[in-house]
Amino acid sequence: MQTTSDRIAQRMKELGLQHKDLVVATGASKGTVTNWINGVNTPTNERLIKLAQALKTTSSWLLTGNSSPEFAQVEPWDSYTPLDDDEIEIPFFKDFSFACGGGSISEAIANETRKLRMSKATLRNLSITKENAVAATAMGDSMSPTIKDGDTIHLDLGRKNIKDGKIFAICIGGLFYCKRLYNLPLGGVRIVSDNATEFPELHLSEQDRIDQQFEIIGWVWQISSLENW
Template sequence: MLKDRLKEARKKAKKSQKDVVNAVGITQSALSQLETGAVSSSSHLPAIAKFLNVDSYWLQTGNGSSGDESLSSLLPVEPWDDETPLDDDEVEIPFFKDFSFACGSGSINDFIVNEKRKLRMSKSTLRNLSITKDNAVAATATGDSMSPTIQDGDTIHIDLGRKDIKDGRIFVICLGGLNYAKRLYNLPFGGVRIVSDNSEEYPEINLTAEEKETQQFQVIGWIWQIARIERW
């Protein structure tokens, strides 16, 4: 429980309740309520975690450490830049400002090799989804056709190895020389149904097998993760 993690973290850091109150700005009463379990949440928890040198997510949820683990095994998150060595469970994947090149203006592999921007990704995450490092890329989404699922500026993670349409999944596609993120559905005789989540402004498109050829329809890859940073 939060109260137990909080007391454990404070004692491990050798801090009194008064130390926390003075450092964080929380009232003595509010801190006591957290430590007795009278309340189970507070906007001050991230600041408390930082002061006690423990992970904020662990303090609030308990995830990342078992109940009987020592806090000495919890390490603070360290900042990193391009010069920071990769951890054993990390890989770097290409991060594109957009994915417009995917519609035939050159080889995707050439663009991947030449892209200098990178995102760090857990090997175990990719392994659990059966995504190879060579097929993992990320890009910035543009437009609002898939709103609210994908919003302008979100980061989308794409598996270039999964191109077979599974009904209802979101893919990056090329259509008529332009790229889009869309939900796809199989239609009889090789056709495809292309659906936007913002259906009021972007009606769905149905293509026959022949129309897929004439309109240069191509599946680039499956979008397996959407990341969003909230802005004030």
């Protein structure tokens, strides 16, 4: 049976976090964080909340293992909100459809005023530059249950080469989607929805990609959900 320390270790591994990242995020001493990781004692009160936020999960999951570990509350921040030392702001788009149809992504990013906080360590561990990090609201249920309507997706605009089975933000014919992509011979691409019953997969040849204005916007590296009561 998993313990709280096991779950802490699990999330650290999944997010690529180190001991020092938890020290910075929680404000606890190195020794205290070591004790949490080793199971000597369990975080409580405000430290527990900060630890859960750093691990992008809930206090309940850390203590009991109940519910999904992937829950994370995501909120936009304005320009007056002070950032922690290990945080940056990234653009947060309520509607990312602008990226289709030949629009300038860099210009839209520069003009977007909505922001989300993001850990520098998280981006650094995934080799994502600040310039390539954006977030957007997902629409539709073609990728359900992996991505639900209204979820927040985090994109790396620098990764556009297809790695089989990974989820990418794409444009087809001027419309925006999130799909799993697979390489096909001779420059083709296989486009797969997790909700395959309602959204059958597509196969595009190299010429189809040109004709249908297929474009890869970036790799979806994180999905954040908010539960409704």
